[in-house]
Amino acid sequence: MKKTWTLNEVESLFGLPFFQLLFQAQKVHRLNFDPQQIQMSTLLSIKTGKCPEDCKYCPQSSRYKTGLKAERLLDIQNVIKAAKLAKKAGATRFCMGAAWKNPNKRDMPYLETMVKEVKALGLETCMTLGILDKQQAFQLADAGLDYYNHNLDTSPEFYESIITTRTYQDRLDTIDKVRQAGMKVCSGGIVGLGEKVTDRAALLVQLANLPQVPESIPINMLIKIKGTPLENNEDVDHFDFIRTIAVARIMMPMSFIRLSAGREDMNEQTQAMCFMAGANSIFYGCKLLTANNPAQEKDQILFNKLNINQKSTETNLTTQEQVETLEQAIMQIDTKQFYNAAIL
Ligand code: SF4
Numbered sequence: 255m256k257k258t259w260t261l262n263e264v265e266s267l268f269g270l271p272f273f274q275l276l277f278q279a280q281k282v283h284r285l286n287f288d289p290q291q292i293q294m295s296t297l298l299s300i301k302t303g304k305c306p307e308d309c310k311y312c313p314q315s316s317r318y319k320t321g322l323k324a325e326r327l328l329d330i331q332n333v334i335k336a337a338k339l340a341k342k343a344g345a346t347r348f349c350m351g352a353a354w355k356n357p358n359k360r361d362m363p364y365l366e367t368m369v370k371e372v373k374a375l376g377l378e379t380c381m382t383l384g385i386l387d388k389q390q391a392f393q394l395a396d397a398g399l400d401y402y403n404h405n406l407d408t409s410p411e412f413y414e415s416i417i418t419t420r421t422y423q424d425r426l427d428t429i430d431k432v433r434q435a436g437m438k439v440c441s442g443g444i445v446g447l448g449e450k451v452t453d454r455a456a457l458l459v460q461l462a463n464l465p466q467v468p469e470s471i472p473i474n475m476l477i478k479i480k481g482t483p484l485e486n487n488e489d490v491d492h493f494d495f496i497r498t499i500a501v502a503r504i505m506m507p508m509s510f511i512r513l514s515a516g517r518e519d520m521n522e523q524t525q526a527m528c529f530m531a532g533a534n535s536i537f538y539g540c541k542l543l544t545a546n547n548p549a550q551e552k553d554q555i556l557f558n559k560l561n562i563n564q565k566s567t568e569t570n571l572t573t574q575e576q577v578e579t580l581e582q583a584i585m586q587i588d589t590k591q592f593y594n595a596a597i598l
Pocket of ligand 1: 305306307308309312313314315352353354355384
């Protein structure tokens with residue numbers, strides 16, 4: 255049966271001594287994934303800027319003067335070109351993001367064609383387009399969209415300090431529609447918004463306690479962009495970031511935890527510790543929507559140093575099979591290879 259997490263339990267995890275937390279996260283990680291494999295996604299901004307929403311961290315909001323050049327919706331040929339390049343560079347999933355409150359009805363046929371074309375290249379497809387209504391969710395699913403990204407960003411309690419133009423419930427509703435349409439969910443949050451540790455814990459509680467845990471959990475570190483209201487936020491201590499990854503891994507053992515925005519500011523050692531804490535997915539490529547992302551070459555060098563294979567780690571198992579696999583793995587208590595992290 256799916257575990258329901260309490261805030262107290264999760265705060266206790268955050269409070270563990272660092273190495274104990276990391277050790278526990280590693281054990282959970284190794285029960286479920288090959289620690290030498292990292293899934294790679296590439297993210298392309300298909301429509302940049304002029305977003306009517308007011309997310310305080312985002313340079314794409316029309317409310318902040320960040321000098322970002324707005325771009326119209328990319329034409330399909332350019333998207334396909336970018337997807338081919340991403341595939342050649344080793345990406346297995348191609349994510350397409352548009353700075354919208356929600357997709358417009360007239361854009362839907364275009365988006366559906368985009369999904370079909372990218373999928374035909376043999377890539378998994380993901381989109382992030384804002385709020386979806388039920389019909390749009392089904393249209394995208396019918397076109398073959400594998401994943402829909404819709405982040406919860408932070409705790410319900412802290413949320414209104416960051417976004418006022420859409421509610422937390424709007425986000426949960428979109429995730430629910432994505433599920434109803436049969437797509438996989440990618441949803442995570444951001445560390446460094448000015449939230450407290452309890453907000454980080456509460457965000458992870460929200461994600462882990464969803465009726466179905468997201469298959470993909472991006473954990474972002476705030477990129478402080480000049481012109482946004484959060485440009486002068488305090489830096490996040492990297493150990494606190496690593497802790498967040500480790501706790502997410504323990505709570506959501508079957509999900510891909512994605513080391514997302516903010517990787518550019520991390521040295522190799524910090525990234526390696528994130529992988530050790532259970533991160534097993536990255537964005538790969540030089541642009542993360544509008545912010546910089548480490549060059550592919552740098553990633554290659556780091557992967558070589560860490561003996562990380564560049565092949566997909568996607569599981570073909572259904573959720574039920576995943577749960578059974580975990581249960582079987584947990585049964586192997588006290589063997590040399592496995593340790594029952596669930597009883598700690
Ligand atoms: S995060 Fe997304 S919804 Fe919010 S302002 Fe940026 S593009 Fe718009």
